[in-house]
Amino acid sequence: MANRILPFITLVFFSTLFSMVIGDDGVAISKQYPLVVSTWPFKEAVRAAWRAVDGGHSAVDAVVEGCSACEELRCDGTVGPGGSPDENGETTIDALIMNGVTMEVGAVAAMRFVKDGIRAAKLVMQHTKHTLLVGEKASAFAISMGLPGPSNLSSSDSIRKWSKWKENNCQPNFWKDVVPLDSCGPYHAKASMDVKEGGCSTRNLMGVAEPRSSLVGPHNHDTISMAVIDKVS
Ligand SMILES: *[C@@H]1O[C@H](CO)[C@@H](O)[C@H](O)[C@H]1NC(C)=O
Numbered sequence: 001m002a003n004r005i006l007p008f009i010t011l012v013f014f015s016t017l018f019s020m021v022i023g024d025d026g027v028a029i030s031k032q033y034p035l036v037v038s039t040w041p042f043k044e045a046v047r048a049a050w051r052a053v054d055g056g057h058s059a060v061d062a063v064v065e066g067c068s069a070c071e072e073l074r075c076d077g078t079v080g081p082g083g084s085p086d087e088n089g090e091t092t093i094d095a096l097i098m099n100g101v102t103m104e105v106g107a108v109a110a111m112r113f114v115k116d117g118i119r120a121a122k123l124v125m126q127h128t129k130h131t132l133l134v135g136e137k138a139s140a141f142a143i144s145m146g147l148p149g150p151s152n153l154s155s156s157d158s159i160r161k162w163s164k165w166k167e168n169n170c171q172p173n174f175w176k177d178v179v180p181l182d183s184c185g186p187y188h189a190k191a192s193m194d195v196k197e198g199g200c201s202t203r204n205l206m207g208v209a210e211p212r213s214s215l216v217g218p219h220n221h222d223t224i225s226m227a228v229i230d231k232v233s
Helices: 043-054 059-073 117-127 135-144 156-167 202-206
Strands: 005-011 016-022 035-038 093-098 105-111 132-134 226-229
Touching (some): 035 059, 043 059, 043 226
16 A cells, blocks of 8 residues: 555634545545544534545545535634634634645635635635735635635624623733733833843743643644545555
8 A cells, every 4th residue: 555644734713624635546445435534523524524525525625625614613613704803803714725645735814804714725725826825815816716705704702702802901812921911902022131232132042942831622722623535545
């Protein structure tokens, strides 16, 4: 068996869809395949991917179907339109897909007004020489390629989450080494004793990186990562 096992990744909103394809050389199909694997118990996403790949669609298309299901269902409240808002209260979309056979990658990030992240990522992969399109450039591209939009990506849930977060002094947030620490911005870099004349920080050069949590769970991990193997020869 000459298996090529290659990664295949998709991100939706603050979330990664991680997918894998094993290349097909077109001969015998193992009974073990197709195979669909996903992070967390997103059964509807796995079922959608399974229906696609079991019905003869490629692993790439199966990942698109699986991840689109999560975007529509707003898995864990963060994936897709109406999911977690940014500091300004706006929901934007991130998605990344990789074809493990060809190693092509397509991605969108901070895409506004278009709800179909993974479909947009696939269009970037298929129809551009770019890897990543962002913001309104991503939206314009996606709409020009036929995806629906512009649409309002906020939901009553995302607006409620944002209001609660504002009421909670904008905590928690993704800032670090800034002041103010425990209220809303604007934020400024914390004055640091490390900054020496010439702008070099010896402490930073010598220091160790701030450790990140060693625990991986649904709340410090990309939301959905999906791997699909269509067949193996
Ligand atoms: C978008 O939808 C949200 C939630 O339904 C709503 O509060 C907001 O006013 C809408 N924005 C626009 C520009 O229509």
